[in-house]
Each structure stands twice: as structure tokens, then as C-alpha cells.
Amino acid sequence: MKSHQAADKIIFNLHKIIFKVIEENELLFPFKDKQIMKLRPDISSFLLNPMMLRKRMTEKQLKIWQQIFALTVCTIAFMTIYNLCTWYASSLDDVPSFTFGFEKSIPFVPLSIIPYMAGGLFFCMVFFSCKDKYQLKILTWRILFVTVIAGIFFIAVPLKFSFAKPEVSHRILELPFSFLKTFDSPFNQSPSLHIAFAFLFWSVFKELSKWRTFLMIWLILLGISTLTTYQHHLIDILNGSILAHLSFIIIPYRKNKPEYRNSRTANYYFLSGWILILSALLLNKYTGTKGLILLLLALATMIMGYYYQKKNV
Numbered sequence: 001m002k003s004h005q006a007a008d009k010i011i012f013n014l015h016k017i018i019f020k021v022i023e024e025n026e027l028l029f030p031f032k033d034k035q036i037m038k039l040r041p042d043i044s045s046f047l048l049n050p051m052m053l054r055k056r057m058t059e060k061q062l063k064i065w066q067q068i069f070a071l072t073v074c075t076i077a078f079m080t081i082y083n084l085c086t087w088y089a090s091s092l093d094d095v096p097s098f099t100f101g102f103e104k105s106i107p108f109v110p111l112s113i114i115p116y117m118a119g120g121l122f123f124c125m126v127f128f129s130c131k132d133k134y135q136l137k138i139l140t141w142r143i144l145f146v147t148v149i150a151g152i153f154f155i156a157v158p159l160k161f162s163f164a165k166p167e168v169s170h171r172i173l174e175l176p177f178s179f180l181k182t183f184d185s186p187f188n189q190s191p192s193l194h195i196a197f198a199f200l201f202w203s204v205f206k207e208l209s210k211w212r213t214f215l216m217i218w219l220i221l222l223g224i225s226t227l228t229t230y231q232h233h234l235i236d237i238l239n240g241s242i243l244a245h246l247s248f249i250i251i252p253y254r255k256n257k258p259e260y261r262n263s264r265t266a267n268y269y270f271l272s273g274w275i276l277i278l279s280a281l282l283l284n285k286y287t288g289t290k291g292l293i294l295l296l297l298a299l300a301t302m303i304m305g306y307y308y309q310k311k312n313v
Helices: 002-024 033-039 041-048 050-090 101-105 110-129 133-156 171-183 193-205 212-228 234-250 258-287 289-310
Strands: none
Touching: 050 110, 050 133, 110 133, 110 171, 110 193, 110 212, 133 193, 133 234, 193 212, 193 234, 212 234, 234 258, 258 289
């Protein structure tokens, strides 16, 4: 209480100095208090109210605590659901795998463990990249939604990674792979939470003015690394993409504002595109190459989504 009174006293004395300067320099500041209010009400309200500065000083602190709280809630939800699903899958006698024939040609790239492990860093960083409380709320609900839905699929349709992972001889790169072997299980495959979270991260990072391109490239590398580190099969990536865009539709951003209408429409196109890609590959696997014709439709759908997102249709 005493510190607040001292701060108010300092601000009040600062106000006296400001208005004394105004009175002594009428040529530079030819206006009084009421004229200040009319000319620049946003500045004058701050100058004339000693409580305003203290309020603004605490706003950022409150926001930081909200970000920490959101991060804590999402982390607890993720760890609880992920470990519960791992325990359930590991208790089963037989957990199947699902792969497409061409996946055997995907190379194992040890260096790709670097962008893969960056997913944990992005998970923490994204909460502190939100520009306002509303964006933080939407991000939090989307992450919780994706985590819960993925957990339901991990239990209802358990899958495991089936390729044998080569040994890593590089001393530095061996450490993160050892970490994965200890703390990450071959279960909880589809949908890939790495992929779903990457899309959610980008929904926030794309609003940044700095490092936007760098983060976009890194997230793309993260997505590729799920395959080249032998952590996920392709169907996991496709289902993770579908889940992420489903969260964009169910939990929209600024749904009542017309300027975001095109983005919402784009998400429907993107969701349809990912579903068509998955359908094309499944048809190709079970019925032959005729199913790949859907890839052309998927490409057209993705282009339309990109057009709606980037152009003001």
C-alpha cells in the first residue's frame, strides 16, 4: 500500500512538472487542461489520471500470469492424457501398425532430430507469443481440444511405429534419440500431435512481425522430421493435419468479425483437401492406382483454400 502511495506521489509530481512546462511555453503548448482533453483524449486521460500508469504497468504482468496459467493447464492435460494412453497401449498384447507401401523408401535422417525436438520449445513459446487475451484463450481451447480428441483415438484405435530405427553413431545426436527412447513410446501414433500442434503454433506465429519466416520454415522442418526421425507413419501426419483444421473450424478465431470470414472458409477447403489426400492414398492401397485421381481434386481444393486465405474474396 505504501509503495502504491509513493508511486502515485511520484506520478503526481511528474504531472505538475509537465503542466508547468505547458504553462511556461504557451507558444509550444497553447492549450489548457480542457483543450488537452479535446485535442488528445487518449494522452490527456493518462496525464490527468495518476492511477492510469500504475494500471498499465500491471496489465502486462497479469497477462504473463495468464500465459503461464494457460501453459500449465495445457501441459498437465497433455502429460496426463499422453501417459495414460501410453500405459493403456503398452498393456495390450498386440498393437497393430498402418503404413503405405512407399513409406519404406523414406530415409532415416538423424540430423532431423533437431527440428523434431524443437516442438517442446515451441509448445512453451507459443503461449507467450499471443498478442492478446482472446488469442490466448482460443489457443488454449484448441490445444485442449486437439489433445483430448487425439487421446480418444489413441485408446480407440491404438497404433505403433513399425520400422526398425537405425543406430545413431554421432555423439551429440545420440543424446536426443536416447531421450526419445526413454521418454517417448512407439504408441500414440495417429493422429500425430506434433503435426496438429505445429498447425496450432503457426496460427499464432503467423501474426508476429519478426521471425515469422524463420518460424514457418522451422515448423515445416518439424513436420518433415516426424517421418525422417522414424517417429510417425504418413497416416499419422495426415490425421494430425485433419484434426488441427477441425479445431480451427470448431473453435474459430473472431467468428463474428467479417474480416475473418475468408480465413474460416479457407479452413473448410484445407480440411477437405487433407481428407481427400488421405482418401486417395487409402483407395490406392486397397483398390489400385485409380484412387490417386483424388489427389488432383485435393490439390485444387488446397489451392482454393490458399486463395481464400490470402486474397480478399
